[in-house]
Amino acid sequence: MAEQAGLSRQPAESVLRLRAVRKRYGEGTPVETEVLHGIDLDVAPGEFLAMVGPSGSGKSTLLNIIGLLDRPSDGEVWIDGRATRELPDTERSRLRGESLGFVFQFHHLLSAFSALDNVQLPRWAAMGRRDADVQARAQELLAAVGLADYTQRRPKELSGGQQQRVAICRALIHRPPLVLADEPTGNLDTETSAQAFSLLRRFNREFGCAFIIVTHDPDLAEGCDRVIELIDGHLVTDRAGHAPDQG
Amino acid sequence: MRVPLWYESRLAVEFLREGRAQSLLIIFGVALGVAVIVFVLALITGLQDNLVERTLGTQAHIKLRAPDEFVRELRPVEGLAVAAQRRNERAQRLRSIQNWQAIAEDLETTPQIVAVSPVVTGPAFARRGEAFKAIAILGVDPARYAQIVPVPDNMRAGVFRPTATEVVIGDVLADELGVGLSDRIRIEGTDGRAGSFQVAGIFNLGVRDLDERFVFLPLRPAQTLLDLPGGITNIDVTIDEIFAAEALARELSGRYGITAESWMQTSAQLLNALRAQSESTQLIQSFVGVSVAFGIASVLAVSVVQRRREIGILRAMGTTSNQVMAVFLIQGGIVGLIGSIIGAVAGLGMVQLFTSIGPRPTEEALFDINAGVGLIVGASILATLTGIIAAYFPARRAALVDPVTAIRDG
Ligand SMILES: Nc1ncnc2c1ncn2[C@@H]1O[C@H](COP(=O)(O)OP(=O)(O)O)[C@@H](O)[C@H]1O
Ligand SMILES: [Mg+2]
Numbered sequence: 001m002a003e004q005a006g007l008s009r010q011p012a013e014s015v016l017r018l019r020a021v022r023k024r025y026g027e028g029t030p031v032e033t034e035v036l037h038g039i040d041l042d043v044a045p046g047e048f049l050a051m052v053g054p055s056g057s058g059k060s061t062l063l064n065i066i067g068l069l070d071r072p073s074d075g076e077v078w079i080d081g082r083a084t085r086e087l088p089d090t091e092r093s094r095l096r097g098e099s100l101g102f103v104f105q106f107h108h109l110l111s112a113f114s115a116l117d118n119v120q121l122p123r124w125a126a127m128g129r130r131d132a133d134v135q136a137r138a139q140e141l142l143a144a145v146g147l148a149d150y151t152q153r154r155p156k157e158l159s160g161g162q163q164q165r166v167a168i169c170r171a172l173i174h175r176p177p178l179v180l181a182d183e184p185t186g187n188l189d190t191e192t193s194a195q196a197f198s199l200l201r202r203f204n205r206e207f208g209c210a211f212i213i214v215t216h217d218p219d220l221a222e223g224c225d226r227v228i229e230l231i232d233g234h235l236v237t238d239r240a241g242h243a244p245d246q247g
Numbered sequence: 248m249r250v251p252l253w254y255e256s257r258l259a260v261e262f263l264r265e266g267r268a269q270s271l272l273i274i275f276g277v278a279l280g281v282a283v284i285v286f287v288l289a290l291i292t293g294l295q296d297n298l299v300e301r302t303l304g305t306q307a308h309i310k311l312r313a314p315d316e317f318v319r320e321l322r323p324v325e326g327l328a329v330a331a332q333r334r335n336e337r338a339q340r341l342r343s344i345q346n347w348q349a350i351a352e353d354l355e356t357t358p359q360i361v362a363v364s365p366v367v368t369g370p371a372f373a374r375r376g377e378a379f380k381a382i383a384i385l386g387v388d389p390a391r392y393a394q395i396v397p398v399p400d401n402m403r404a405g406v407f408r409p410t411a412t413e414v415v416i417g418d419v420l421a422d423e424l425g426v427g428l429s430d431r432i433r434i435e436g437t438d439g440r441a442g443s444f445q446v447a448g449i450f451n452l453g454v455r456d457l458d459e460r461f462v463f464l465p466l467r468p469a470q471t472l473l474d475l476p477g478g479i480t481n482i483d484v485t486i487d488e489i490f491a492a493e494a495l496a497r498e499l500s501g502r503y504g505i506t507a508e509s510w511m512q513t514s515a516q517l518l519n520a521l522r523a524q525s526e527s528t529q530l531i532q533s534f535v536g537v538s539v540a541f542g543i544a545s546v547l548a549v550s551v552v553q554r555r556r557e558i559g560i561l562r563a564m565g566t567t568s569n570q571v572m573a574v575f576l577i578q579g580g581i582v583g584l585i586g587s588i589i590g591a592v593a594g595l596g597m598v599q600l601f602t603s604i605g606p607r608p609t610e611e612a613l614f615d616i617n618a619g620v621g622l623i624v625g626a627s628i629l630a631t632l633t634g635i636i637a638a639y640f641p642a643r644r645a646a647l648v649d650p651v652t653a654i655r656d657g
Contacts, residue, residue, distance in 0.1 A: 102563045127249065
């Protein structure tokens with residue numbers, strides 16, 4: 001079934017390919033600044049990757065470009081083997097809904113909907129209807145993150161850590177080939193952020209989704225397969241994580 | 248397999264439910280506006296129908312009579328006084344419609360015409376002892392005339408059944424002559440022909456002039472009293488579409504070469520007043536409609552600002568900008584729909600209340616229930632469209648929200 005596409009997908013050579021990606025703000029004005037200076041990057045299916053770097057180095061900008069929320073000034077972005085530069089806005093939205101998952105720093109759940117509905121929302125947008133399989137999967141995911149008893153709760157009635165777990169389930173409901181997380185634990189205490197991080201790792205292993213996680217926490221970064229470092233809009237480091245693989 | 252607009256409607260409903268105070272406020276605003284519109288509309292159309300009905304209750308839709316004779320030979324050669332006197336004589340001489348039987352028969356087969364009644368009418372006097380009143384004789388076939396003016400529905404006493412020896416008169420005349428049912432009165436034509444009649448019925452049409460002057464007789468005795476044997480002074484006609492009267496009158500006039508006067512001509516002043524009233528009602532309605540639209544637009548604009556972050560999230564999760572736009576258009580439509588249904592029902596309730604506590608409760612309701620249902624349906628459709636149109640600009644702003652800044656600024 002199409003809904004199981006995340007599992008049966010023919011692995012593309014890379015889920016993400018960036019070539020010479022540049023981003024300039026204030027183009028054509030005296031204050032024009034380039035914040036990304038030609039980024040090349042390939043991410044293989046199932047890779048678990050940390051992006052680190054000082055504040056203002058361009059991590060969020062790059063992640064937004066990868067997530068098709070923003071367009072590069074130059075260069076090309078392939079998602080799951082698809083070139084995106086010529087895609088019209090609606091197609092980019094659809095590709096986002098089918099092939100990408102997002103986890104943000106501030107949970108960003110919709111307060112009007114229950115946890116269960118929040119998790120299903122991306123599929124509702126794509127399918128245009130309620131679906132029993134989707135609901136069952138959302139329920140499973142919430143149970144897997146320990147929220148089986150909280151499916152009908154509104155975000156307001158959940159703790160920060162619980163909200164972030166719901167947001168993680170939402171990003172994974174369609175088992176996208178690539179999940180983008182911008183400081184997903186930046187707003188959580190150490191213990192909660194370790195829990196959230198291990199959840200991401202677990203879904204990475206279970207579903208085979210690739211992850212790009214922006215983080216300031218060196219320990220969490222070293223727990224990843226691969227670490228890239230961005231400084232002043234340049235990709236300066238690209239290496240394997242140091243922590244022993246707990247398998 | 249896609250259910251069109253299911254996702255967008257789901258979001259719209261939940262957004263409205265969550266912003267309960269705002270939603271209720273704007274729904275209340277729409278309801279108020281629609282209630283005012285419905286109230287004014289129902290009242291005005293009700294009153295207008297009532298006025299027209301009253302006007303037509305005592306008058307034929309179309310009245311055919313012998314063509315006016317131009318008095319060309321009368322020139323003021325013998326002095327003005329003589330001319331005036333001659334003209335008076337001429338005016339008093341009744342003239343019959345030529346060949347009226349054939350015309351009446353032809354009228355009956357005309358599709359738009361519901362009823363046809365030949366009438367012979369002219370001036371006369373009624374006498375009872377010392378009392379002496381100027382009257383108008385109406386010689387009619389009672390059954391046919393009842394289809395022109397519903398006299399039988401307006402009887403004070405007795406029945407509307409004039410015979411060779413019985414007349415039906417108005418209550419004002421009865422009071423002035425001091426007669427009751429079965430009393431006798433004497434009726435004298437202008438040239439001395441006279442007869443004695445018993446009062447078989449007393450009517451009240453609600454128009455003083457008619458209740459004071461009309462005396463109904465059968466055709467034949469009336470023709471005798473008016474010295475017009477076998478003659479008819481006019482043919483009264485009832486039609487199915489009252490506002491087609493003027494056009495039809497013109498056509499009939501051309502067809503038979505006689506004068507045809509529609510109620511719209513005789514009541515031109517009333518019609519002008521009604522038209523002016525309708526125009527001012529429309530003005531009020533459009534003012535209210537525009538304010539309601541601005542209300543919806545501003546509340547939704549606030550909602551777009553409040554939900555910027557959530558819109559950004561929805562966009563990140565694959566919602567297209569068109570879908571976001573639809574979410575807000577639907578909100579406008581829902582608010583318009585719910586508000587207008589509440590408002591229309593409230594407005595009709597107000598009309599009901601108004602008519603029941605009004606100074607003079609009318610026997611017939613001001614409007615019938617079908618008109619009420621029509622009003623609710625019409626108002627709902629119109630208000631839903633207004634809501635969607637009003638939501639257009641806020642919805643466009645929502646569609647243009649940049650997800651990057653919306654999420655970052657969250
Ligand atoms: N909309 C914008 N207009 C101008 N400059 C921007 C804009 N967004 C980000 N920047 C600049 O781009 C640089 C990179 O920002 P960002 O990607 O948010 O960094 P990071 O996420 O690594 O902290 C910063 O210097 C920031 O000031
Ligand atoms: Mg950042």
